[in-house]
Amino acid sequence: MAISREQIEEVINKADMVSIIGEYVALEKKGNDYKGLCPFHNDNNPSLSVSPRKRCYTCFSCHATGNVITFVQNIEHISFTEALKKVANKSGVELNIKVDPMELKFNKYYKIMEEACNAYEFYLNNTDEGKGALEYLHNRHLNDDVIKRFRIGLSSGENN
Ligand code: ZN
Secondary structure: OEOOHHHHHHHHHHOOHHHHHHOOOOOEEEOOEEEEOOOOOOOOOOOEEEEOOOOEEEEOOOOOEEOHHHHHHHHHOOOHHHHHHHHHHHHOOOOOOEOOHHHHHHHHHHHHHHHHHHHHHHHHHHOHHHHHHHHHHHHOOOOHHHHHHOOOOOOOHHHO
């Protein structure tokens, strides 16, 4: 997945950063900038400064700094792309996300892998042969969580 630098800049430029950051932090206008309690450290004396003119925020105590997208990314603990999508949505910017042709090329193989995985998991959990295999795994101290997480399955002996 690729998003052009121009699109990221468009989102940053069109976003109303004061109202978006204002959804998380109460901001008060001070001259050209806005001040509020910094959400990135334990702040009791407003040290977060939001500058719509410079399109950035800075905390004078913990030195957190960035743009409206990284603010949403950091406060919501989401990826940059997710934050970008959120801010783009709020700002009426339609993202033109290009899917990597390599990703498209491999998608069918991922699908095949997924289906094989499902079949092996099903075989492990729903057949008599699977019961024996599960017992073996439990004896090897693999618990059900691990079996699920690593998607351990069983291939029928008949296929070999
Ligand atoms: Zn701070």
